[in-house]
Amino acid sequence: MRIALSPSGGQPTEQIRDQIRGLIATGGLAEGQRLPSVRQLAQDLGVAPRTVAKAYKALEESGALQTRVGSGTRVAEGASATPLTVLDAARDLAVAARREGMDVDEVQRVLRAIW
Numbered sequence: 001m002r003i004a005l006s007p008s009g010g011q012p013t014e015q016i017r018d019q020i021r022g023l024i025a026t027g028g029l030a031e032g033q034r035l036p037s038v039r040q041l042a043q044d045l046g047v048a049p050r051t052v053a054k055a056y057k058a059l060e061e062s063g064a065l066q067t068r069v070g071s072g073t074r075v076a077e078g079a080s081a082t083p084l085t086v087l088d089a090a091r092d093l094a095v096a097a098r099r100e101g102m103d104v105d106e107v108q109r110v111l112r113a114i115w
Contacts, residue, residue: 001029001036005045012047016055024064027081035065035073 003019005012023029035041038056042049056073059065066076082090097107 003041003045005047012045012051013054013058016041016045016047016052017058020055020059021062021064024075024079025082026087029075030081031075031077031079033075034071035075037072 001020001023003016005015009015020029020035029035035056036044038049038052042052045052056065056067060067060073060076063076064079065073067073093107093111097104
């Protein structure tokens, strides 16, 4: 599992949460797949274990992860990947928006208006 924290990317807890959510959505993490322990991921990222624990907890509350004593934290049943056609369209949108110099907030506004 690859997660990278950026000093300009916001709070580390939110970055971890959003990147794990993204990995699940894109199929980078499959249903039932085990995630690193809180301590291991914290060590890998150079953050406090509490930071990772908070991200995992938020993902559990949203139904994306499931933690069981003895078996660790896994991608929850039913937390499935986004359909390939939607991912392809999203990638195309991101490429076009970057080419036009738009930022993510502008793209979200356009998508919401179309929705």
